[in-house]
Amino acid sequence: MTHDAGKAQQALETDIAIIGGGMAGASLALLLDKYCPQFSVTLVEQRPLPQSGPLQLPSFDARATALSAGAIDIFKSLDVWPVLQTHCAMIERVHVSDRGHAGGAQLGERDLGDAQSLGAVVENAVLGPVLLEAVRNTGARLLAPATVTNLEIGARGAELLLQVSGAATTLRAQLVVVADGAESSLRKQLGIDQRYVDYQQQALVTTVEIDRSHDGVAYERFTARGPMALLPLPARDGAQRMALVWTRPDRESSADEAVGVERLLALPERDFCKALQDEFGWRAGRILRCGERHHYPLGLSLSDEQVRSHVVLMGNAAHFLHPVAGQGFNLTLRDCETLAQVVARGVASNCAPGELHLLMDYAESRQRDQALTIGFSDRVPGLFSSANPWLQVARQFGLLGLALAPPLRSAFARQAAGLGL
Ligand SMILES: Cc1cc2nc3c(=O)[nH]c(=O)nc-3n(C[C@H](O)[C@H](O)[C@H](O)COP(=O)(O)OP(=O)(O)OC[C@H]3O[C@@H](n4cnc5c(N)ncnc54)[C@H](O)[C@@H]3O)c2cc1C
Incomplete structure (x- = not known):
């Protein structure tokens, strides 16, 4: 569905542009390829993405990530797991x-x-090359190093201004997914506020x-x-x-x-x-x-809006959680899968990927899981001094246990939210 338009004007076109090649952006590119391969995808990353050697991306630094069973299932469905598994404990x-x-x-x-x-558990420095190699094997276009400096949303889609090797380039997309991290400069440009708890x-x-x-x-x-x-x-x-x-x-x-x-x-x-x-x-x-x-x-940062016409905020740009319970990326992966499924469902009803009602469907279907997961992780700092018996139960099972065991987590979260078991 994509064609590079007029090289003289250096304008590019794509159905879906993803800004940020970190854990969120790379995973979404793979899920879009799985659920809606008919759409062209362009992944824009400001850091270089060498085919070998270490990656200097924030996502793929010295940390390790605890992947839940659900995340492993998603990686299995993307055919990434056989390689990843050899690097996991x-x-x-x-x-x-x-x-x-x-x-x-x-x-x-x-x-x-x-x-x-x-x-x-996988080291992020290993996860990065595995994900990006898999993205290279899809039809996605990778633009790196390329920085998005401006983002305009019009009635027909998004227009992005990129700096690629010192030259200005325009990229037009029906849907732009902003996955540029917790400090998201594009979220600020869109005038979307965030709540922050230090x-x-x-x-x-x-x-x-x-x-x-x-x-x-x-x-x-x-x-x-x-x-x-x-x-x-x-x-x-x-x-x-x-x-x-x-x-x-x-x-x-x-x-x-x-x-x-x-x-x-x-x-x-x-x-x-x-x-x-x-x-x-x-x-x-x-x-x-x-x-x-x-x-x-x-800290906890939450974007006030996650979708607008032609725009979705994803990963740390949408929500940044306390890391000790190991939930941030697992939650993002579930967000990414739902977005790809919703966009694929839109194809059947002739909906372009950036249509607002489609993106609202996405936001609505992610509301409950996000609220439970974010609510739980926000209570983490209070867990250690509180005499609340439910918080003591959480201490018994452990944050990681709650994070990795959905039934326990949901039981705890329901109780903590006052919903009962
Ligand atoms: C200490 C710690 C431990 C954690 N452990 C776990 C865990 O065990 N399990 C778990 O599920 N989660 C964990 N997390 C959460 C997880 O790390 C995050 O969910 C993940 O890093 C989100 O990545 P991201 O792609 O959204 O953002 P980022 O990693 O910040 O990626 C954003 C990318 O966008 C690029 N970019 C920025 N601006 C532009 C621009 N204008 N143009 C082009 N590119 C741009 C950046 O270069 C960057 O590569 C942990 C987090 C921390 C801090």
Whole structure:
């Protein structure tokens, strides 16, 4: 359905333009190819997308992502899973413990009812090349490095101004999907506001090496200052590795002896491992080494609108959640699949992909899941000090368990929302 129009004017045309080649944009390109291959798709990414070597995209940095069973099913349906699986560690059990209390609770596959597995963990640096290679194998056009500098929405569609290799180019699309990240400059250009809650916490992220097999156990530990998670990773060169997400307050308090994020980042490796061991305990074994340490400010941002005529906001541009429960990308993947299905349904009734009523259908069908998931993740910061019995139940099962086990999560979310079980 696409043809490059008049190279002299450097104007390009596409049915669907996706701005941002991160986890959201790349996944959506694959799902559109699966559900509505008749539409041409152009993926625009401001960073280079080399076919080999590391990617310098925010999505595909040093983090690891816990994929839910539902996300794995989507990747299976996209034929991406066979390759991805070879780089994943499957989660066999989730072990939950409270600092200061002996024992702990375990969540295994049997607790999941219908769900087939607890999920898997993949390093983002691996996920990126696998997704982008799969996108290259679709008919999608990749424009990178190319930056969208202006976005105008008219009655017939969207017109985007791009900078490609220093030259200005116009791209026209019936539907533009804005997946340009949490700081989304295009959302601002569209005049769409967002609500922001600053949790005044940071997530310190690194990879650690331990002295024994993790046996597929994902550990979640609650401390007075926030939760920490150690997630299984595939062994590398014989080393047993786990991904750490360690939540700490933004600033050090002189009143307690908490070591704030900045000091943890600056500690020599040996001292950092010792501080981590002291806080986490010995359940996962001795912590031998750690990789590069990174930190992410924790907040909740929600776009006031997710759809307009010819426009959809996707991924972090639409909602950015607390990461410790591991839900942000899993939620985005479900958003992407529904959008592709709705656009495909529009074909049967002769609807162009950017028509408002179609996009409103999409927004409506995502409302409940988004509200439950976002509501749950927003309550995370309060989980650790509250005496509310339902929040204590959440602590028993663990955030990760709730995130990976839909029936539990939904039971908790229904109760927390006052709907009853
Ligand atoms: C510490 C941490 C741990 C997490 N762990 C999990 C987890 O275990 N499970 C889970 O489900 N989720 C997790 N998440 C959430 C997950 O990382 C996000 O859902 C995901 O990064 C969303 O990516 P995105 O593509 O929306 O945005 P981004 O990754 O920000 O991508 C946006 C892209 O748009 C490009 N771009 C920006 N502006 C332009 C422009 N004008 N023109 C062209 N290109 C542009 C950027 O270069 C970038 O590549 C975690 C998040 C954090 C912070």
